[in-house]
Amino acid sequence: MEIFRNMWRRKFRSFLTIFGIVIGIFAFTVMGSMALKLNKMIDGGKKYITGQISIMPKGTDFATGQMSGMLPIDTLNKIGKVEGVEAVEGSVSLAVDEPNPDEPISMNISTPATIYSFDTTSNFKNKNWETLAMKEGKLIDKESADNDISIGSTVTLDKQWKLNDKVIIRGKEFKVVGILDKTMSGPDSYVFMKLPVARGLYIESNPFLKSLRDRSSEAANISDMELAKLSPETRSQIIQAKTFKVEDVSTMAAVSWKDGADPEQVVTRIKDQFKDEVVVLSPKKMGETIDKASATMNAVILGSAMLALIVGLFSIVNTMVMSISERTKEIGIKKAIGASPRSIAWEYTLEAGVIGLIGGAIGLGLGTLTAVVLNQKMASKGAEIFLIDTNFMIAVITFSFVIGLIAGLIPAIRASKLKVVDAIREL
Amino acid sequence: MQKIVAKATGIKKSYRMSKKNIVHALCGVDIEVCEGDFSAIIGPSGCGKSTLMHILGLLDRPDEGQLEIDGVDMSKLKEKQAYRLRAKKIGFIFQGFNLIPTLTAYENVILAGKYGGQTLSERKSRAKELLELLGLKERMGHKPNELSGGQQQRVAIARALMNDPALILADEPTGELDSKTSLEIMDILKKLNREENKTFLIVTHNMEVAESCKKIIRLKDGKNAK
Numbered sequence: 001m002e003i004f005r006n007m008w009r010r011k012f013r014s015f016l017t018i019f020g021i022v023i024g025i026f027a028f029t030v031m032g033s034m035a036l037k038l039n040k041m042i043d044g045g046k047k048y049i050t051g052q053i054s055i056m057p058k059g060t061d062f063a064t065g066q067m068s069g070m071l072p073i074d075t076l077n078k079i080g081k082v083e084g085v086e087a088v089e090g091s092v093s094l095a096v097d098e099p100n101p102d103e104p105i106s107m108n109i110s111t112p113a114t115i116y117s118f119d120t121t122s123n124f125k126n127k128n129w130e131t132l133a134m135k136e137g138k139l140i141d142k143e144s145a146d147n148d149i150s151i152g153s154t155v156t157l158d159k160q161w162k163l164n165d166k167v168i169i170r171g172k173e174f175k176v177v178g179i180l181d182k183t184m185s186g187p188d189s190y191v192f193m194k195l196p197v198a199r200g201l202y203i204e205s206n207p208f209l210k211s212l213r214d215r216s217s218e219a220a221n222i223s224d225m226e227l228a229k230l231s232p233e234t235r236s237q238i239i240q241a242k243t244f245k246v247e248d249v250s251t252m253a254a255v256s257w258k259d260g261a262d263p264e265q266v267v268t269r270i271k272d273q274f275k276d277e278v279v280v281l282s283p284k285k286m287g288e289t290i291d292k293a294s295a296t297m298n299a300v301i302l303g304s305a306m307l308a309l310i311v312g313l314f315s316i317v318n319t320m321v322m323s324i325s326e327r328t329k330e331i332g333i334k335k336a337i338g339a340s341p342r343s344i345a346w347e348y349t350l351e352a353g354v355i356g357l358i359g360g361a362i363g364l365g366l367g368t369l370t371a372v373v374l375n376q377k378m379a380s381k382g383a384e385i386f387l388i389d390t391n392f393m394i395a396v397i398t399f400s401f402v403i404g405l406i407a408g409l410i411p412a413i414r415a416s417k418l419k420v421v422d423a424i425r426e427l
Numbered sequence: 428m429q430k431i432v433a434k435a436t437g438i439k440k441s442y443r444m445s446k447k448n449i450v451h452a453l454c455g456v457d458i459e460v461c462e463g464d465f466s467a468i469i470g471p472s473g474c475g476k477s478t479l480m481h482i483l484g485l486l487d488r489p490d491e492g493q494l495e496i497d498g499v500d501m502s503k504l505k506e507k508q509a510y511r512l513r514a515k516k517i518g519f520i521f522q523g524f525n526l527i528p529t530l531t532a533y534e535n536v537i538l539a540g541k542y543g544g545q546t547l548s549e550r551k552s553r554a555k556e557l558l559e560l561l562g563l564k565e566r567m568g569h570k571p572n573e574l575s576g577g578q579q580q581r582v583a584i585a586r587a588l589m590n591d592p593a594l595i596l597a598d599e600p601t602g603e604l605d606s607k608t609s610l611e612i613m614d615i616l617k618k619l620n621r622e623e624n625k626t627f628l629i630v631t632h633n634m635e636v637a638e639s640c641k642k643i644i645r646l647k648d649g650k651n652a653k
Contacts, residue, residue: 005529333525336486337586338514338542341507420486424521 356404
């Protein structure tokens with residue numbers, strides 16, 4: 001009770017101090033829940049990527065994320081025969097929305113909806129793959145029609161697509177047969193689609209591939225009799241064109257290893273044989289890279305929030321030092337009537353702790369509110385970028401109280417050491 | 428033979444104000460306070476009255492000399508034990524009342540009981556009892572700034588009595604009061620001495636106050652004056 005009265009005695013100063021903590025804890029809450037969300041997404045991605053050996057075409061530029069290359073089907077077939085390899089699945093992935101020609105580069109903090117090709121016939125299996133929980137309907141499988149799709153929870157919110165809706169993706173009509181439960185990670189923004197259909201869309205989106213396909217079908221129409229009449233050079237060109245198959249197009253591939261095989265050894269074997277054609281990503285190395293990246297990111301996010309908090313901490317120290325010099329006389333009186341140094345120290349430490357706690361509670365409230373509001377706005381645009389976690393909230397509150405106690409400790413010890421006679425002289 | 432509450436022999440105390448300026452506040456003072464005494468310490472300002480009171484009240488330690496409070500030898504007492512003894516054996520009444528401004532009269536009195544180690548129920552009933560005794564029943568819930576000087580000093584007296592101390596030290600208890608209120612306060616102290624056998628040692632330079640005491644101790648230049 002006395003604590004609140006003492007705070008009330010200097011309303012404006014208490015308010016300013018609390019406000020400092022509010023800002024610190026606010027930043028901490030917002031940044032923290034953003035880091036939590038990103039970590040969760042990264043963890044999901046990491047789990048998936050470490051459950052398989054990923055194959056990219058040579059020339060893939062990770063710095064810009066450009067994946068323009070393609071994987072020849074022959075190479076994939078050959079990789080399938082490497083010792084320890086269980087299965088190889090080629091795949092294509094492309095954005096759901098066609099890029100806006102007027103705005104070719106756009107910044108987006110959330111993951112845009114992505115088509116994720118799903119080879120329902122392959123026996124490839126990611127080692128860490130878990131059956132995705134469905135909110136409604138089912139995940140596409142062998143029995144699904146070619147125009148059936150299953151969609152992630154963010155896609156549902158973003159596009160306002162519902163179960164059994166007929167939707168248009170890149171000019172083609174699809175039917176939503178399933179909606180996934182929220183995973184807080186990659187699959188939330190995926191549109192799962194059968195591989196051949198996804199390939200079709202991919203070829204459609206690429207002018208070069210499109211013309212190649214058209215030429216191939218033209219070439220297919222040329223009969224062997226006609227072919228024999230042509231010059232040898234033209235003939236070989238047409239034969240080449242005829243061998244092009246849409247099924248050959250993959251932008252990346254995933255390799256699963258046989259049970260008992262060491263994935264790192266399999267990686268080495270693939271690398272030895274195909275180093276001129278593909279980039280092989282080892283699960284172990286990818287895991288380490290992701291860990292390093294997320295550690296850096298966490299350090300940056302939490303570091304900036306900590307900075308705000310330290311400023312708040314010093315404002316408590318300052319306030320407490322000031323109120324102690326203001327209350328020197330009071331401390332003197334208390335000591336004169338028998339207060340022990342410990343009880344004086346505890347009183348002031350606790351007062352600082354309460355300042356921290358109040359500031360923390362308000363900051364946490366505002367931070368959570370901001371995260372919730374932004375999440376709701378973001379949800380309709382793309383993805384939520386905050387994860388509000390109860391344990392995190394409890395930790396923040398405890399932390400703010402502890403911060404207050406720590407800040408109060410030094411001034412409180414100073415107060416407890418105050419000489420009674422000196423304090424009383426101020427009478 | 429009356430019980431000796433406080434006995435000081437050859438108390439010396441000096442303060443170092445700067446490197447070359449050392450103030451000898453007390454240069455060998457002897458004093459004895461018996462149970463039921465109602466004594467005044469008088470002397471010109473700077474004679475060491477307040478320093479002596481601080482030493483008797485365990486707020487300060489003498490450089491030299493023996494000090495016994497209620498039979499306990501203080502020279503052997505450690506700093507940490509001093510506050511416990513102070514809470515239980517000594518009551519203070521100050522010139523400026525020295526109540527804690529954020530607390531009500533009642534809470535100010537209760538606080539002393541807390542430091543004296545009383546239980547909550549003990550504290551509550553004793554504080555009420557004392558405030559009633561001092562005629563402050565109606566003013567218990569008021570803060571010091573809502574009380575008159577006389578009322579504030581009465582609260583301070585109640586606070587000093589809270590732990591039933593062996594010795595009550597009063598430093599110019601009437602210094603900030605008008606003459607009529609001063610008389611009232613002195614009457615209260617005398618009544619407590621007479622009826623409850625409380626021991627008082629009053630520092631003052633008001634001769635009227637001093638003359639109303641049973642015994643007068645004179646100090647001059649840090650020594651007992653004849």
